[in-house]
Amino acid sequence: MKHFITSADTDSVPQLVQKALDVKRNPRRYDQLGRYKTLGLLFFNPSLRTRLSTQKAAQNLGMSVMVMNFDKDGWQLETEEGIVMNGGNAEHVKEAAAVIGQYCDIVGLRTFARLQDAQADYEEKVIHQFRQYAGVPVVSLESEIRHPLQSLTDLLTIEYHRAKAKLSGRPKVVLSWAPHIKALPQAVANSFLEWTALMDYEVMLTHPTGAELSPEFTQGVTIEYDQKKALKGADFVYIKNWSSFSNYGQVIQAPDWKITQEKMALTNRAKLMHCLPVRRNLVIDDAVLDSAQSIVIEQAGNRETAAQTVLIELLKYLQTQDEPSDLAQSLIL
Amino acid sequence: MKHFITSADTDSVPQLVQKALDVKRNPRRYDQLGRYKTLGLLFFNPSLRTRLSTQKAAQNLGMSVMVMNFDKDGWQLETEEGIVMNGGNAEHVKEAAAVIGQYCDIVGLRTFARLQDAQADYEEKVIHQFRQYAGVPVVSLESEIRHPLQSLTDLLTIEYHRAKAKLSGRPKVVLSWAPHIKALPQAVANSFLEWTALMDYEVMLTHPTGAELSPEFTQGVTIEYDQKKALKGADFVYIKNWSSFSNYGQVIQAPDWKITQEKMALTNRAKLMHCLPVRRNLVIDDAVLDSAQSIVIEQAGNRETAAQTVLIELLKYLQTQDEPSDLAQSLIL
Amino acid sequence: MKHFITSADTDSVPQLVQKALDVKRNPRRYDQLGRYKTLGLLFFNPSLRTRLSTQKAAQNLGMSVMVMNFDKDGWQLETEEGIVMNGGNAEHVKEAAAVIGQYCDIVGLRTFARLQDAQADYEEKVIHQFRQYAGVPVVSLESEIRHPLQSLTDLLTIEYHRAKAKLSGRPKVVLSWAPHIKALPQAVANSFLEWTALMDYEVMLTHPTGAELSPEFTQGVTIEYDQKKALKGADFVYIKNWSSFSNYGQVIQAPDWKITQEKMALTNRAKLMHCLPVRRNLVIDDAVLDSAQSIVIEQAGNRETAAQTVLIELLKYLQTQDEPSDLAQSLIL
Structure with a gap:
């Protein structure tokens, strides 16, 4: 390399x-x-x-x-x-x-x-x-x-937990958009798609209309516009905000996309991931971040x-x- | 620890x-x-x-x-x-x-x-x-x-000079307020009182009316509002400005509290200490800072x-x- | 030392x-x-x-x-x-x-x-x-x-290339002023003259009228106000802008003093030196900086x-x- x-x-x-x-x-x-x-x-x-x-x-x-x-x-x-x-x-x-x-x-x-x-x-x-x-x-x-160092970290974290939990079969890995008040880059989401595409995962991308990423990175990726449907049965949930690609750099308003305990209950007891920093109760609820499902600190350690x-x-x-x-x-x- | x-x-x-x-x-x-x-x-x-x-x-x-x-x-x-x-x-x-x-x-x-x-x-x-x-x-x-690292430094400096000068008995250690044009924190003074209280020293605090520190730190400390009286017979003089606690954060005007050679002459050939940075001729006169009594550089080295x-x-x-x-x-x- | x-x-x-x-x-x-x-x-x-x-x-x-x-x-x-x-x-x-x-x-x-x-x-x-x-x-x-570290670097670079090119005799070393849009210090030029004066070089200084350096540094130095004449037969050409000393700190307007391939052709296949950072095409043309005559990166490495x-x-x-x-x-x- x-x-x-x-x-x-x-x-x-x-x-x-x-x-x-x-x-x-x-x-x-x-x-x-x-x-x-x-x-x-x-x-x-x-x-x-x-x-x-x-x-x-x-x-x-x-x-x-x-x-x-x-x-x-x-x-x-x-x-x-x-x-x-x-x-x-x-x-x-x-x-x-x-x-x-x-x-x-x-x-x-x-x-x-x-x-x-x-x-x-x-x-x-x-x-x-x-x-x-x-x-x-x-x-x-x-x-x-x-953000390739983040993506390598993310895959390392997923693989570590797959081994630890002795998950067999392809894990369902969901990348979900979440709300934010500032215009954030698309880098983490882009790279996550680029890197997970090279692993044997069932990758699903979910975001509101208008939050589509660059086709360069979403080609071949399953997109589900219903967040709850997407989360169903997920093994790993990756949360990240990004600003609009089509209406470049605009903040997307969709406060309902915040991650709550109710939404996490739809998953297969999924591990919750986020690259940090995260704005609590705007992006993800305290109850989720402070739960055992959250592995964001360990992820950062990786x-x-x-x-x-x-x-x-x-x-x-x-x-x-x-x-x-x-x-x-x-x-x- | x-x-x-x-x-x-x-x-x-x-x-x-x-x-x-x-x-x-x-x-x-x-x-x-x-x-x-x-x-x-x-x-x-x-x-x-x-x-x-x-x-x-x-x-x-x-x-x-x-x-x-x-x-x-x-x-x-x-x-x-x-x-x-x-x-x-x-x-x-x-x-x-x-x-x-x-x-x-x-x-x-x-x-x-x-x-x-x-x-x-x-x-x-x-x-x-x-x-x-x-x-x-x-x-x-x-x-x-x-500012506990400063306080440990201060005690180390005092003990080093006590041993060097073969001082016997309890040393008289005076913490004196001095003038400044800006509102400074109370941290150094608070910690100095907190730490010296745990040593076998005669500690005296002197400052103008209105410069009282938080009772949390002055409980049991002897306060003398006459700076010259306080300095009399001191073995160590610690100079520091702080802003008002009662009128929180206000600058206290008392230019007469500047440390001069005349005031130092009242002491028992005391060592002069200050945590630095110090504004010369506003807080302490050049003649004092440049005298053999000043140990502020050695103190900083500690x-x-x-x-x-x-x-x-x-x-x-x-x-x-x-x-x-x-x-x-x-x-x- | x-x-x-x-x-x-x-x-x-x-x-x-x-x-x-x-x-x-x-x-x-x-x-x-x-x-x-x-x-x-x-x-x-x-x-x-x-x-x-x-x-x-x-x-x-x-x-x-x-x-x-x-x-x-x-x-x-x-x-x-x-x-x-x-x-x-x-x-x-x-x-x-x-x-x-x-x-x-x-x-x-x-x-x-x-x-x-x-x-x-x-x-x-x-x-x-x-x-x-x-x-x-x-x-x-x-x-x-x-800027003495720069000057030691400059002499090291010159001596290295003299040895490499097996130059015999005193090399002709020309320090030429060049244009800039901002007021830059005189430090690099001053030091270059101070240090080269102590080597066995033929040093020539060239700059427009009004760009005279402090006499403290130019005493004994040959000054040539015609840049092209100065460059003739040079073995090393050192380019640097500086602001006026006499009209202290003023920007000197002389865009014609930019270093071009034509000017470099007047030299004895001189090595081109500059302390960097350099503004391309304002101070020195791309064609010169990207040519084999430019040793500015190696110079920076030194x-x-x-x-x-x-x-x-x-x-x-x-x-x-x-x-x-x-x-x-x-x-x-």
């Missing part, structure tokens, strides 16, 4: 999930693998879970970590080709990425959808330019439209395992690369 | 001070104790001494440290129970604390008094909810009304020792806890 | 450059030298390259690093002597420096020119007060008027080597100092 931006960067999603389960069992197995290696984490947006879990994962592997809040500690980056840079952006991503690649062996990047221009967001320009110009592996810490798994794969990739630079230099000098 | 929020969290304040003196003598004794352990430092407010001294202390013990400026790198936390979260707070402290507890073995937290509502401040809600929900030891890096002592106690507590999770997981999987 | 603020802090600039070439060849040679030592990095202004490269350099030496964005995580510092601090500055640099020196073995500091008052900027007050009061070695991460070299020298200095404090304390206690 050379980068970690979409599921296409993995050799096999199910195998990566198995590796994550191994890491969860033996978290200290590779505690020297990252020695002398540095992870740079660049945040263009606020972050709690991703920030802390990825740092922790790197430290578990003996890596050094450098964290930078790019928007606050640095400046705005230009992404257009050929432009005369006489505006607000002080540096082109070409230079920024290449320079950061000089100091870091792996670079993690968080960007957010601005939710104003679907095309601009769906191009994921910054992270793709980092992939092109950094010269080192790039890890998405959530881009405008994908973020560390997912990040560690990805870093292990990338560090192993780096080991396969020659590092003749020191030798070459000593011949020259 | 399971947490470090108030003096009641310690088994014995005098014994903890003795342990701090030991750490000061042998700072590298436990340099592997924190191996594989991670300290999370969450700042809801600016900090210099606490930020750097606590990081340094953790590194002295071989711990990994993750620092997060919660207000800038993250978002606002909700502390109310049962509320419908449709306002400005994006995450409930229940989730935030529990999640951070997934990645950190010990969590440090700095919050500040808002100085608008005494009852709200004196509830110290955020840190108590972290204690309740984080699932790991919580260290106060200053809460709304207490912050590292105090933090290291607290972390050692908490790490030792963690060692007594079973960690069967890896084993349990490998049996399940 | 006790500090690293100006070239006068070095024993010999050419020797330091040789040491940097050694570090580039053997980057892991001193990977334990910084054990138990802590580097504090204080940023009063945004930074990308300096922030990351200096952290990385310290980690290469086994040092712990603490990074603080002083302006955001802390507060404003007072630099005036004897002032009554009843304004916006919450702490005097005397205390701040001395306290930070308690926790850090070496302190790095970035300040920026405000470009409003030449005399104030050219006093470099904050860094000189840190040198005076911190009690530990101080490293400039760029001050108002100098920032790590330069910082590592400086830290090695300072750590070696610290080793020569006695550290009797632990012993002294155990005798006292």
Whole structure:
């Protein structure tokens, strides 16, 4: 694995999930693998879970970590080709990425959808330019439209509970939209569909009319507009709000879609999942979040395992690369 | 010791001070104790001494440290129970604390008094909810009304100088209010009284009328409204401004309370202490701060020792806890 | 070397450059030298390259690093002597420096020119007060008027390429002003002249009328007001914008000074250098930056080597100092 931006960067999603389960069992197995290696984490947006879990994962592997809040500690980056840079952006991503690649062996990047221009967001320009110009592996810490570390976490959490509960057969996994007062990105939902499609699950998507996701991610997915019908018999219920794709970035009003105990009673004693942060009693009722069915905290804990798994794969990739630079230099000098 | 929020969290304040003196003598004794352990430092407010001294202390013990400026790198936390979260707070402290507890073995937290509502401040809600929900030891890096790391530092500094000067008998320790132009919290003064009450000191509190602290902290403390009388024969003079408790958060005007050489001459060649930052010539004159009587820099240096002592106690507590999770997981999987 | 603020802090600039070439060849040679030592990095202004490269350099030496964005995580510092601090500055640099020196073995500091008052900027007050009061070695991460880590990087880059290209004789090194839309400091240009003057180079400075630098830095330097004449036969071309010194802080309008392929064709196939960030097509054309002549990314990579070299020298200095404090304390206690 050379980068970690979409599921296409993995050799096999199910195998990566198995590796994550191994890491969860033996978290200290590779505690020297990252020695002398540095992870740079660049945040263009606020972050709690991703920030802390990825740092922790790197430290578990003996890596050094450098964290930078790019928007606050640095400046705005230009992404257009050929432009005369006489505006607000002080540096082109070409230079920024290449320079950061000089100091870091792996670079993690968080960007957010601005939710104003679907095309601009769906191009994921910054992270793709980092992939092109950094010269080192790039890890998405959530881009405008994908959140692969979250999805690996989600599959790890599902597989762990399937094994624990000795569930046989294909589990029914329901992704349900829920209400929110702010316009949120579609990244978590998009990635969840992208990744679960590669597992042997019965996946069902449920949301109000108007909350349809991009066809790029829903192709082949069963959509059920009746939330209660969808929840029936579910083994795992994944709750997430997102703003409109068709009416791009608009908040969708549907307060009835809040998750309640009554709705959870329709499921097959499903485990409740959410990527957090969650607004209590707006998205999910206290009674559900505080019940034994909720595994959101454990799920958040698995973020560390997912990040560690990805870093292990990338560090192993780096080991396969020659590092003749020191030798070459000593011949020259 | 399971947490470090108030003096009641310690088994014995005098014994903890003795342990701090030991750490000061042998700072590298436990340099592997924190191996594989991670300290999370969450700042809801600016900090210099606490930020750097606590990081340094953790590194002295071989711990990994993750620092997060919660207000800038993250978002606002909700502390109310049962509320419908449709306002400005994006995450409930229940989730935030529990999640951070997934990645950190010990969590440090700095919050500040808002100085608008005494009852709200004196509830110290955020840190108590972290204690309740984080699932790991919580260290106060200053809460709304207490600053226990500062108090442990202060006692360590006093005891060190008592031994150095071979002072016999109970030292006279005076806490004096001093002027300031801004409304400052009462935390340092409150904690100083809470902690010195547990030592064999003659403690005297002096401040202008109107600067009375909360009775919760002044019960049994001798209060002298004449600053010069109070300073007479003092062995240690602790200077600190605080805003009004009764007229909550109001700035108290009393410029005459500034500390001058003349006032210091009344003491028993007392050592001058202050938690810093200090506004020169407003709170304390240059001539006093730059004199040999001032030990404010050494006192600040002792912050590292105090933090290291607290972390050692908490790490030792963690060692007594079973960690069967890896084993349990490998049996399940 | 006790500090690293100006070239006068070095024993010999050419020797330091040789040491940097050694570090580039053997980057892991001193990977334990910084054990138990802590580097504090204080940023009063945004930074990308300096922030990351200096952290990385310290980690290469086994040092712990603490990074603080002083302006955001802390507060404003007072630099005036004897002032009554009843304004916006919450702490005097005397205390701040001395306290930070308690926790850090070496302190790095970035300040920026405000470009409003030449005399104030050219006093470099904050860094000189840190040198005076911190009690530990101080490293400039760029001050108002100098950027010595950049200059050491620049000389290392030039010497590396001289050796690689087997250039004999004195290389012609041209520092050329280039256009910009914002008022930038003179620090990089000043330091470049200060440091190249100590090497056996033919240095030429070229800029439009009105862009004269401070005589303090241009004394003895050949100035050529015709950019094309200056570039003729150059081996190394260093591009940098700066604002006016005489009309202090004013933006100089001279769009014709942009670096183009045509201009580069006048040189002796010169290597193109720039400290970055660079605004493409405003300062330097894409065609030049993306050509083989541009070594700006490698130059940025050398920032790590330069910082590592400086830290090695300072750590070696610290080793020569006695550290009797632990012993002294155990005798006292």
